Amino acid sequence: MKRFTSLVLLALWFVSFNSLAANFTQQTNKTQTQDVIIKYAFKAAKLENIMDYQLFKDGYLAYDHTKNKKKSILTIIDYSKPSTQKRFYVIDLKNNKLLYHTYVTHGVNSGGKVANRFSNVVNSKQTSLGTFLTDTTYQGGNGYSLKLDGLTKGINDNARRRYIVIHGADYANESFIKRNGYLGRSWGCPALPKALSRSIINTIKGGSVIYAHA
Known part of the structure; x- marks a missing residue:
């Protein structure tokens, strides 16, 4: 009886081990496939000399994990860059194309030239x-x-209550930088150059993903 029980336990362990191994292999294959897709999109959109690959990958994964999105458009904001550099990217993931690359403000209490x-x-x-x-x-x-709508709990889920929106601003352009040495600052909103704000908003409105990084 003891031997029979041991054989049953061994068989159950074997089945469980094989199941775990299969799941691990499946997950590994999925990750590898996803990496290939992300690398291809990065190169096809000609982003190599424009933005960091890891940042694009993080943004792509955020896009991929977002439910209820309605557009294959990803906006990435790189707040690790100073406001004097173009750090707002709008990428068409369906056609692997960079649609916009421009300036964007940060909040007045987030820092001066650099948001920290x-x-x-x-x-x-x-x-x-x-x-x-x-x-x-x-x-x-x-x-x-x-x-x-902020989707990251505890990090940006007060966006509606804070009235965090995208809008155009006179202080979000290159001429302001030339006069002051930094881009103007908002009350927390990612404000864009007025000349581009309407067209960018019309492109990304209605269910596209924005990933803000620092």
Whole structure:
């Protein structure tokens, strides 16, 4: 009886081990396939000398994991760069094409030329990081604007309460940088050059993913 029980336990262990091994292999193959896809998209969009590959990969994974997205468009904001550099990227993942590459502001309390403080707190006037999903547009105090939903719990999920939106601003252009040595700052919103804001908002509105990194 003991021998029979041991054989049963051994058989169950063998089945369990094979199942785990199969799942591990499947997951490894999936990861490897995903890496190939991401590397291909990065090269096809000609991003090698424009942005860091790891940043693109992180943004792509954030896009891939986001539910309820409706567009194959990924926006990446690289707040590790100073505001004097173009750090706002809009990428068409369906056609592997960089659509926009421009300046974007950070919050007035996030730092001067470089953003080094980030917050999810109402009235902090700081930038939030993480993954966002774009929603509808409206005409507000800052003109044509785009509502955002923060999807990263505890990091940016107060975006609606904080009125964090994308809009155009006179202080978000190259001429402001030339006069002051840095880009103007918002109250936490990622503000864009007015000349591009409407076309960018129309491109990314209605369910596309934004990934903000620092």
